[in-house]
Amino acid sequence: MWNKIAIFIIKNRLRLIIFLTILTAFMAYQAKDAEMSYDFANVVSQDDVDMQYFQRFKQAFGEDGNILVVGMQDNKVYRLQNFAKLKALSDKLTKVEGVKAVISLPNLVQVVKDTAESKFATAAIFSKMPATQPQLDSLLQVVRNQGFYDGQIINNKTGATLLAVTVDPEYLNSARRVEVMDHVMEHTQAFTKSTGIKLHYAGLPFVRAVMTTKVAAEMKMFLLLALLVTGVTLFIFFRSFYAVIFPLLVISLVVVWVLGTLSLLDYKISLLTGLIPAILVVIGIPNSTYLLTRYHYDYRKHGNKILALSRVISKIGVVNLVTNTTTAIGFIVFMFTHVAILYEFGVVAGINIFVTFVISIILIPVVFSYLPPPSNKQLRHLDARPLNKLLEFFDSIVHRKRPLVYFFTTLALVLSLWGIYKVKTVSYMVDDLPEESSVNADLTFFENHFNGVMPLEIIVDTGVKQGVMRLPNLSKLNQLENFLRTQPILSAPISVVGLVKTATQAFYGGDPNSYRLPDNTERNFIFSYLAKQNNDINQRLLHSFVDSTGQRARISLKVADAGSRELDTLILKKIKPELHEIYGGEGVTVTEEGNTTVFTRDDSGSKTTVSLTGTTLLFIKGNEYLINNLRSSLILAFVLVTIVIALLFKSMRIVIISLIPNMIPLLIAGGLMGFFNIPLKPSTALIFSIALGIAIDDSIHFLAKYRSELLSNGFHVSRAITTSLTEAGTSMIYTSIILFFGFVIFAFSEFGGTKALGVLMSVSLLIALFTNLIILPTLLMTFDSGKYKHDPYALIEHYNEFYLEQEDEELDLNQLKLKVEEEILEEDKKPVTSEV
Numbered sequence: 001m002w003n004k005i006a007i008f009i010i011k012n013r014l015r016l017i018i019f020l021t022i023l024t025a026f027m028a029y030q031a032k033d034a035e036m037s038y039d040f041a042n043v044v045s046q047d048d049v050d051m052q053y054f055q056r057f058k059q060a061f062g063e064d065g066n067i068l069v070v071g072m073q074d075n076k077v078y079r080l081q082n083f084a085k086l087k088a089l090s091d092k093l094t095k096v097e098g099v100k101a102v103i104s105l106p107n108l109v110q111v112v113k114d115t116a117e118s119k120f121a122t123a124a125i126f127s128k129m130p131a132t133q134p135q136l137d138s139l140l141q142v143v144r145n146q147g148f149y150d151g152q153i154i155n156n157k158t159g160a161t162l163l164a165v166t167v168d169p170e171y172l173n174s175a176r177r178v179e180v181m182d183h184v185m186e187h188t189q190a191f192t193k194s195t196g197i198k199l200h201y202a203g204l205p206f207v208r209a210v211m212t213t214k215v216a217a218e219m220k221m222f223l224l225l226a227l228l229v230t231g232v233t234l235f236i237f238f239r240s241f242y243a244v245i246f247p248l249l250v251i252s253l254v255v256v257w258v259l260g261t262l263s264l265l266d267y268k269i270s271l272l273t274g275l276i277p278a279i280l281v282v283i284g285i286p287n288s289t290y291l292l293t294r295y296h297y298d299y300r301k302h303g304n305k306i307l308a309l310s311r312v313i314s315k316i317g318v319v320n321l322v323t324n325t326t327t328a329i330g331f332i333v334f335m336f337t338h339v340a341i342l343y344e345f346g347v348v349a350g351i352n353i354f355v356t357f358v359i360s361i362i363l364i365p366v367v368f369s370y371l372p373p374p375s376n377k378q379l380r381h382l383d384a385r386p387l388n389k390l391l392e393f394f395d396s397i398v399h400r401k402r403p404l405v406y407f408f409t410t411l412a413l414v415l416s417l418w419g420i421y422k423v424k425t426v427s428y429m430v431d432d433l434p435e436e437s438s439v440n441a442d443l444t445f446f447e448n449h450f451n452g453v454m455p456l457e458i459i460v461d462t463g464v465k466q467g468v469m470r471l472p473n474l475s476k477l478n479q480l481e482n483f484l485r486t487q488p489i490l491s492a493p494i495s496v497v498g499l500v501k502t503a504t505q506a507f508y509g510g511d512p513n514s515y516r517l518p519d520n521t522e523r524n525f526i527f528s529y530l531a532k533q534n535n536d537i538n539q540r541l542l543h544s545f546v547d548s549t550g551q552r553a554r555i556s557l558k559v560a561d562a563g564s565r566e567l568d569t570l571i572l573k574k575i576k577p578e579l580h581e582i583y584g585g586e587g588v589t590v591t592e593e594g595n596t597t598v599f600t601r602d603d604s605g606s607k608t609t610v611s612l613t614g615t616t617l618l619f620i621k622g623n624e625y626l627i628n629n630l631r632s633s634l635i636l637a638f639v640l641v642t643i644v645i646a647l648l649f650k651s652m653r654i655v656i657i658s659l660i661p662n663m664i665p666l667l668i669a670g671g672l673m674g675f676f677n678i679p680l681k682p683s684t685a686l687i688f689s690i691a692l693g694i695a696i697d698d699s700i701h702f703l704a705k706y707r708s709e710l711l712s713n714g715f716h717v718s719r720a721i722t723t724s725l726t727e728a729g730t731s732m733i734y735t736s737i738i739l740f741f742g743f744v745i746f747a748f749s750e751f752g753g754t755k756a757l758g759v760l761m762s763v764s765l766l767i768a769l770f771t772n773l774i775i776l777p778t779l780l781m782t783f784d785s786g787k788y789k790h791d792p793y794a795l796i797e798h799y800n801e802f803y804l805e806q807e808d809e810e811l812d813l814n815q816l817k818l819k820v821e822e823e824i825l826e827e828d829k830k831p832v833t834s835e836v
Contacts, residue, residue: 006313006365010306013366020362024253027260034263036212044622049594054613057459060547061554064455065204065615066167068181070188071446073160074197078140080133082195087129089191090163096187098171098180103153104163110146111506113529120506120529147515148502151450151492160449167205181209200442202453204615207430210439214750215274222278223255225745230285233738238292240378246367247288251281253363254356261348272345272686275746275754280352282742283327283694286735287320287360293731295368296379305373309365317361319704323697326644328353330693333636337629382730391729391773395722398777405778412668419671426563426679427623429454429616437750443561451491452560454616458493458575459554461609466550468496471523476582477553478517483578484557487570491558496545503530564620571595571612583608623682630685637689641696649703657779658699661771665695665764672763683753687760694739695768698732702772706780717784721777729773736769 009016044051058064076082087106094102106129109122125143130136143149144156154161165184171177188199227248234244255277262273294316298308331353334346397405430439446453458480462473474497481493501515507526508514518526545554559567576597583599584590591598595612638659645655666688678684705728709720743765746758 002314002317003310005317006310009313009362009365010310010369013369016362017366020253020359024256027257029260030263031256031259032263034259034269036216036269044618044625048621049596050613050621051618053594053596053611054618057457057611057613060552061457061544063169063172064457064556066169066172067455068165068167068184068201068203068205069162069446069453070165070184071160071162071200071202071442071449072197073158073445073449075159076195076197077161078136078159080130080136082197083136084129085191085195087126089187092187093163093165093184096180096183098168098176099165099184100168101166102163103166105140105143105153105161108143108146108149108153110142110510111502113506113509118529120503142510145510145512146502147505147512148494148498152494155449158449160445162446162450165203172205172208177205178209178212181206200445202439202442202446204455207439211271211751215269215271218749218751218754219269219274219277222275222745222749223281225748226278226281226742227251229741229745230281230738233741234285234289237289237381237734238296238378239381240374242368242371243292243378246364247285247292247360249367250288250360250363251284251356253359254280254284254352257355257359258348258352261351265344265347267344267348270341270344271751271753272341273348275757276345276349276352278745279349280356282739283353284356284360285738285742286697287324287356288364289734289738290316290320290731291360291364292368293382293734295365296374296382299374300379300382303373306369309369313361313365319701320357320361322644322648323700324353324357326641326696326700327693329637329640329644330690333633333640333689334630336636337626337633339626339629342626342629342633387730387733388726390733391725394729394773394777395725397774398721398725398781399718402778402781405774409664409775413664416667416671419674420667422674423670424565424677424679425624425627425681426565427620427681428563429561429619446558447489447560450558452489452558452562453491454559454561455614456490456557456559456616457554457612457614458557459552459609459611459613461552461607461611463607463609464551468546468550468553469500469527471517471520473553474500474517477555479582480578481555484555484575487574489560489562489566489570493555493557494545495555496553497555499545500526500530559616564623567616567620571617575612579610583610626682627680627685630682630689634685634689634692637692641692645696645700648700649707653783654703657776657783658696658703660779661776662692662695662699662768664771664775665767666691668767669760669764672760678756678760681753683751684756684760686753687757687764691761691764691768695765695772698736698768698772699776701732702728702776704728706777717781721780725773725777732769732773736765739765 046052077086083106086104090102090104090106093099106126108125110125111120112123114121125139130139143154150156153164167177167180171180185201188201191197192199230251231244231248234247235241238244258277258280261267262269267273291312295308295312298311299305302308328350331346331349334342335350337343337346430443443453460468460473460477460480462468462470464470467473468477477495477497481495481497484490484493497517500517503526504518504522505511505515507518507522507529545556546552547554559570579597579599580590583597587602589600589602591600595617597610599608599610600606642655642659645658646652649655649658669687669691672678673680673684702724706720706724709723710717713719713723740762743758743762746754746761749755749758
């Protein structure tokens with residue numbers, strides 16, 4: 001079959017080039033519509049109980065992750081001139097398209113008692129800008145006396161203050177969010193330049209905008225670096241510009257197909273899919289490397305360019321198809337995770353790995369059929385003495401030092417298992433940015449002065465309409481808030497309790513000591529005042545923390561990005577036990593479902609439900625969900641790879657022997673994670689199935705060569721291994737070096753996950769090279785008898801075309817007659833016929 005494909009490609013080369021050009025032009029036209037993703041992906045299943053509750057929460061109270069905070073700690077801001085500029089900045093930010101509201105010191109309000117109307121009213125603290133510094137200081141003291149703002153807008157202990165910029169939800173998940181951030185930054189940077197006051201930025205809108213911008217920049221950078229690194233490596237190997245330019249042309253076309261595929265499937269460029277072009281450059285170049293190496297081998301033997309190229313297709317075609325299949329398996333398994341971002345990653349990568357195979361198997365032979373044959377200088381790489389010496393050294397180890405190989409392998413595995421035991425599973429909201437990043441530095445600022453900015457919500461359902469405003473329920477909410485204030489990674493809570501305390505303070509003329517809940521005597525007076533108000537505090541604040549029925553109360557918090565482990569400890573070992581203390585007790589039955597706890601009174605059947613929710617919890621839960629799915633993906637990858645090898649060799653012994661040297665690099669990578677304190681998270685868990693799919697290619701190449709050499713050497717295992725190491729080892733080393741340097745470039749990423757991907761992938765593939773050149777033949781020497789029966793159903797039997805020239809099915813030379821720059825194949829018939 002592959003001989004017929006070879007003849008078809010050579011005979012129809014011009015038509016195929018035109019066809020590929022038209023298809024690629026179409027994909028390029030589609031690629032122009034590829035868009036960036038502007039959202040943290042929801043990876044938790046929509047059927048998950050916590051996800052369903054979060055969706056109901058947003059319907060009742062709105063988005064929890066649409067606030068950008070701009071903080072500062074500088075006494076200069078409290079000087080009259082700079083305070084006026086802060087007021088001007090607040091006004092300018094309010095007018096930015098996409099900004100719904102801005103809360104800052106200059107536009108704060110206080111609740112005042114209107115005795116005449118027997119109600120509360122709101123009044124701007126800075127109704128007009130003070131004319132003198134003493135006036136400003138006096139009004140700032142009024143702000144400090146408002147307990148509601150302490151820990152929210154101003155930290156009375158450190159003097160830090162912030163602006164809270166609420167972004168319209170319609171702008172959050174589109175390219176317009178970046179425009180909003182750019183306009184905000186334009187105004188804030190002008191403020192810094194004018195006052196010299198350093199500003200710090202945080203909040204999910206800002207973090208997402210920063211990450212999106214960096215993803216776009218890194219996608220371009222890594223694509224260029226991958227092309228440069230692979231190009232240089234190809235030139236070092238082949239010493240030919242043709243052998244550099246056209247493989248890079250092939251892979252450039254594949255990049256166009258990747259972007260076109262994203263657009264056609266209506267997927268967006270995310271942190272994961274943005275890596276695909278550069279990854280395919282790295283893993284796609286070996287296709288061309290195998291083709292060119294085989295072309296040079298064949299041409300040197302008989303000097304017939306067209307026949308050499310046709311043999312490249314007929315012999316390497318099936319090899320590359322199988323190795324591309326195993327590589328694709330490492331990506332395709334992500335399609336079975338039922339996680340959108342992983343599914344898209346697997347689909348796009350899987351499709352385009354096969355696109356890479358098709359383009360390379362057509363374009364490389366066709367293009368080189370038009371080019372001059374390789375010169376002696378360009379063929380010199382086939383006799384690379386240092387490489388041959390290295391392979392001879394490996395052969396010596398395999399034949400003479402097998403006990404040492406097993407000893408050091410066992411030692412490496414023991415150390416790896418120890419390292420794996422030390423691996424921790426932990427994830428962060430801002431997980432991928434480096435510690436020295438300005439985003440992380442700014443997050444540290446907010447964690448130091450406001451205990452964090454990541455949203456966390458607690459919803460208390462009293463089970464009774466208008467039950468929130470009952471004093472016993474308010475007292476329990478207050479008790480819960482007092483506990484939450486003691487937790488170092490939580491900000492000061494804000495809820496209806498704070499509003500009622502503010503009303504009590506206003507009832508007593510703004511006395512700071514009266515910032516508390518009213519007692520039974522005061523309650524009726526204060527609540528009668530609250531009932532009469534129809535101003536902004538009722539509409540914008542009270543309704544933000546109590547639902548329309550008055551049954552559910554919202555406690556809004558900000559949490560430090562302390563990681564999933566500490567957050568789990570906080571919820572499971574601190575908050576939930578405190579909830580049991582406050583709402584539980586004798587005569588109360590407690591039931592748990594996800595992050596929701598239901599307290600049912602046995603005597604009356606009344607229920608109080610407390611739920612923890614918010615973007616932070618869902619993000620952390622999503623990462624755990626991803627890790628669990630990636631573990632399943634690795635198992636599935638092993639199963640599929642095992643099936644492929646079983647179909648190839650029809651031997652359980654060979655299946656086991658081939659998997660061992662490819663499991664070792666994965667175990668070593670896991671051990672390195674433990675020793676170097678690299679946590680298991682989605683970005684690092686992603687590595688293992690991809691590395692397995694790529695690394696197994698070396699085993700297939702070696703075992704296929706070994707199987708054919710057994711036939712040539714009378715089933716003599718030792719001679720077959722020596723020949724296999726010499727001949728197959730060269731291309732294995734070439735491709736592994738390309739893969740190593742190709743993946744190393746990702747180590748220069750600003751994203752921690754991408755950096756871990758680069759380091760661990762390159763190390764894993766380099767180790768896989770040595771395990772397949774040393775441990776694999778050592779295992780064969782020990783456990784393989786060398787004898788096997790011919791099996792017409794084993795796919796490996798077709799590999800004999802590739803490795804045994806004397807068994808080639810003779811190509812019909814009449815079908816290969818082509819005019820190539822006045823060159824007629826007839827003149828090459830004699831030497832060709834003598835070899836075949």
